[in-house]
Amino acid sequence: MAAIVKPGDVVPGFEAFDQLATMVAIVRPDGRCLLANSALENVIGLSRRALQRSNAFEWLADAAPLGEHARRVAANLVATSRFDAHLRRHAQHGQGELPVHVILSQIDLGGPGGAGGPGGTRGDAVLLEMIEIEQQTRQDREERVQELVTAHKELVRNLAHEIRNPLGGIRGAAQLLELEIEGRELKEYTRVIVHEADRLQALVDRLLAPHRRAPVVGDVNIHEVCERVRALVLAEFPRGLTVRRDYDISIPEFRGDREQLIQAVLNIVHNAAQALVGRIAAGDARIELRTRVARQVTVGRQRFRLALELHIQDNGPGVPDTVRDRIFQPLVSGREGGSGLGLTLAQTFVQQHQGIIECESAPGRTVFKIVIPLP
Numbered sequence: 001m002a003a004i005v006k007p008g009d010v011v012p013g014f015e016a017f018d019q020l021a022t023m024v025a026i027v028r029p030d031g032r033c034l035l036a037n038s039a040l041e042n043v044i045g046l047s048r049r050a051l052q053r054s055n056a057f058e059w060l061a062d063a064a065p066l067g068e069h070a071r072r073v074a075a076n077l078v079a080t081s082r083f084d085a086h087l088r089r090h091a092q093h094g095q096g097e098l099p100v101h102v103i104l105s106q107i108d109l110g111g112p113g114g115a116g117g118p119g120g121t122r123g124d125a126v127l128l129e130m131i132e133i134e135q136q137t138r139q140d141r142e143e144r145v146q147e148l149v150t151a152h153k154e155l156v157r158n159l160a161h162e163i164r165n166p167l168g169g170i171r172g173a174a175q176l177l178e179l180e181i182e183g184r185e186l187k188e189y190t191r192v193i194v195h196e197a198d199r200l201q202a203l204v205d206r207l208l209a210p211h212r213r214a215p216v217v218g219d220v221n222i223h224e225v226c227e228r229v230r231a232l233v234l235a236e237f238p239r240g241l242t243v244r245r246d247y248d249i250s251i252p253e254f255r256g257d258r259e260q261l262i263q264a265v266l267n268i269v270h271n272a273a274q275a276l277v278g279r280i281a282a283g284d285a286r287i288e289l290r291t292r293v294a295r296q297v298t299v300g301r302q303r304f305r306l307a308l309e310l311h312i313q314d315n316g317p318g319v320p321d322t323v324r325d326r327i328f329q330p331l332v333s334g335r336e337g338g339s340g341l342g343l344t345l346a347q348t349f350v351q352q353h354q355g356i357i358e359c360e361s362a363p364g365r366t367v368f369k370i371v372i373p374l375p
């Protein structure tokens with residue numbers, strides 16, 4: 001088939017490339033473009049026709065490395081080759097160059113005789129993939145966060161179990177002791193033991209809570225979740241706090257655990273309200289709940305065609321620098337009396353919906369973004 005593909009022709013069987021978020025092209029070793037997918041078209045800012053009439057060497061700020069790598073791949077000196085480069089974008093997409101990671105691989109376009117046959121010869125085309133470097137780092141970071149959260153969860157769960165078992169014994173022994181001893185002063189000591197054991201028990205219960213109850217799956221409407229949370233938080237802070245809503249009501253229902261999601265959103269909104277105490281007193285505290293549909297979303301390693309995004313934004317002082325990188329870890333708290341479990345639990349619940357929570361924070365504008373894939 002390679003022999004009959006001319007630049008600009010649609011190459012049959014490669015339509016799926018248009019579903020990819022990474023930029024993909026098939027080029028000749030001399031740079032002539034046989035095919036460009038829609039991601040590439042969008043990022044460069046040229047129509048597909050124009051792209052397919054152009055030469056890949058013109059796409060990059062420095063063409064020399066591409067030429068050299070393409071030649072080596074086409075000559076089968078290496079099967080794949082990677083390098084970093086700068087992609088030239090056209091004016092309407094914002095001036096300038098976009099840092100990309102380039103991957104070149106051999107591709108066999110097939111043909112009547114198969115590889116090496118008269119139609120397609122190995123070496124007459126290479127597959128060119130480009131990933132925005134920023135996107136790549138974001139994905140790596142998300143993956144690391146998820147791995148860390150999983151590791152922490154495991155640690156906390158084991159620890160909680162270890163603490164819980166002897167706790168019952170300590171409490172029971174203190175109660176027996178209380179029956180045996182005389183005098184109010186001494187009894188006060190046993191009461192302290194019982195009280196502190198109960199406090200520890202409550203903490204352990206909260207640590208184990210996400211693992212306790214099996215998820216109850218049903219149809220969830222994200223706006224019902226938001227409205228419940230809004231009502232709860234306004235009941236707690238009836239004055240000085242405005243909770244704005246900006247909903248995209250076209251978001252479809254999805255399968256999930258409604259109570260878990262209410263808890264997750266509530267924990268985030270609650271944190272926002274707590275960070276806003278100063279403004280609540282002044283009467284200009286604002287939280288906004290904003291929903292949107294997002295397309296072609298990557299969460300961790302998985303890709304989803306559609307997802308919902310719920311942004312929870314507040315105009316508080318921002319997440320303290322000291323805890324910013326660790327807020328999703330258990331027992332990390334930036335405030336007096338905090339347990340540091342709220343966001344860990346929220347992240348666990350959202351992950352159970354194949355989603356993720358991310359945070360962007362600056363003084364006056366903190367946004368927690370919940371992403372949940374839609375069917």
Ligand SMILES: Nc1ncnc2c1ncn2[C@@H]1O[C@H](COP(=O)(O)OP(=O)(O)O)[C@@H](O)[C@H]1O
Binds near residue numbers: 275316342343
């Ligand atoms: N909207 C917010 N504004 C400022 N800081 C926040 C916000 N949300 C969370 N934080 C910070 O993240 C920390 C961790 O939150 P969380 O896991 O809920 O634990 P806790 O609320 O018990 O401290 C909080 O203590 C706070 O310092």
Ligand SMILES: [Mg+2]
Binds near residue numbers: 267270342
């Ligand atoms: Mg909290």
